Amino acid sequence: MTNSAAALPSWQPAALRRHPLVERYLPVAVIVAGLIVVWYVAAILMNLSLVRGAFEREETAYTIGDLISGTMSAERPLLPAPHQLLAAFLDSVFGYPPTAPRSLVFHSMVTLSATLFGFVLGALLGVGLALLIVHSRVLEKSLLPWIICSQMVPILALAPIFIVVLGAIGLQGLLPKSIISAYLCFFPITIGMVKGFTSPDPMQLELMRTWSATPRQVLWKLRWPAAVPYLFASLKVAITISLIGAIVAELPTGAEAGIGARLLAGSYYGQTVQIWSALLASAVMASGLIGLVGLAERGVATQMGTRP
């Protein structure tokens, strides 16, 4: 995909066409605009019968214009129009104080705290397991196959069990959700870090040996620095998985607060706009979290003296 300039219309000035910002963002902008148009058309088509039914029940005369404007502002649309969704989202974010149960900020915070706690647990577990596996051949041979198997089990199916078992021991609220998040997100970190810790090549390891470095010194001075890029790559994957885990853990447990609870309540009462705003909030959170990990990655890279 190197001959990118040829794909653009030729009437554009060549300099502008080759501008890096245009080259990079124009295709994305065009596709996003296209998706929004498709969304509007789909919203009109999907909500049409709903609105027509409402008009016919009231036996009022209506024009095509009435119908279309009706599809844009239906109360329980099959598919809310983008601007309707955005208005509802902004209203539920800024329209209520952040402690009110109708505020999306409140629910996002509940889910976010479980996500972050689970992420920290999962990251510690993942790095710890990777360390054990790298240092012990027994564990590499006996544990690694089971760790891989554990990911083929649909772990979310375990969520209700965890909640029941932990609830019986007296643990409720944040911790069970975080444990599910941690269980889901430790895997990419373990796999990535095993790869990262074993990424120094034999020459470098032999150099450490000629310096008679202890295993601990090899770990801190060679293996850790070599594993940092792998660490951040796997952390980016893990943090979104952790968010998914926290949301899904709220579903079968009948949680009262959180994005998952919002989704469940919305689906019980047919509040489509509420579901879509909760989804939007989770998307915003996911991109924010990935952005944070990316920032940390850049900070660590600068500290370690890597050139960007």
Next chain:
Amino acid sequence: MNPRRLRLGFSVAAAGMLLAVVLPLSSEATAGLAARPVILAMTLSGAALFAAAALVGTPWAIGLGLAGALGGSGISLALLQDATIAGSAAKGFWFIVLATWLGAALCVMALAAVRPRGTQSRRALDIAVPLLFGAFVFYLWEVSVRGLGVPPVLMPSPSAAAARFATSLPILGADFVQTFIKGVLIGYAIGCGAGLAVAIVAQRVPFLGRGLLPLGNFFSALPLVGIAPIMVMWFGFDWPSKAAVVALVTFFPMLVNALAGLSAAGHMERDLMRSYGAGHRQSLTKLYLPAAMPFIFNALKINATLALIGAIVAEFFGTPTQGIGFRISTEAGRMAIDMVWAEIALAAIAGMAFYGLVALAERATTFWHPSYRA
């Protein structure tokens, strides 16, 4: 594995077995080991096996130790049949379990340290070590749940879950068909097929490709399973809504990976295709798609797990009265935890078989890839 430590370990295991003969088996009144001649003989022979393992060298010690561990697990499981021991096991019982566990752990460690020369025996060992490890994890789970008398509502023993699995095969079969055959497979085929098709179009139109790649990366990082309630609203309670969720969840990983894979063909090969005068279709089927296969299979493997999770989560939002996710949430509500575990075992077996099939297909298709030739 240090041979001296191995010896010491096996000696401790033998001593532990012997201690069980004198210590009480249960906190309730029950007959001691001395009053149970068969089990006493087995315990003594287990201790003798461990002691022999401590005396001889490594290759024989592994066999002897495994025999001792097998005997120890047999003894403890036989003792649990006694109602006065199950639920109120005391020191003597736990010493048998600990000695068994120690012996088995030593055997696994010694086995993992063995480096056989032949490829066949190495492969057999690579399977045997994790299997032994897993078997003893299940043994410890079974013994500790039954020995400590953990209420089955909290955590059933694996044997109870297995018994439940065996007695409710028709229900499990119906759930499997509903969730896996209808929801997962159809959605997986649609999602992966659509992702691949869009990637092929995007490879032809570079403008589209450059726009779709960042968007695809963004969307595959979103918690897309959250769309499940919407899909249930649009497509109803039955399998189409689950297939829709699965299709959506699997679409973006396939798109991103296939886009990367289709641009993986080298410049030399592309130039060669051009110098042969190959058309677009020919270079697609003969060069681009084969070169993309490792990437496509990577997505297929990622999607195999995502698909099952997507279908189960979608069932939490409403199903007809069958399906793995439906059964899990209703049985958990009725506190029938053994049924929940049976369903989880079903989902695990289905997930592993699905993943294994994809991996086998990958091996058959991309046998030329460096990672398989080593």
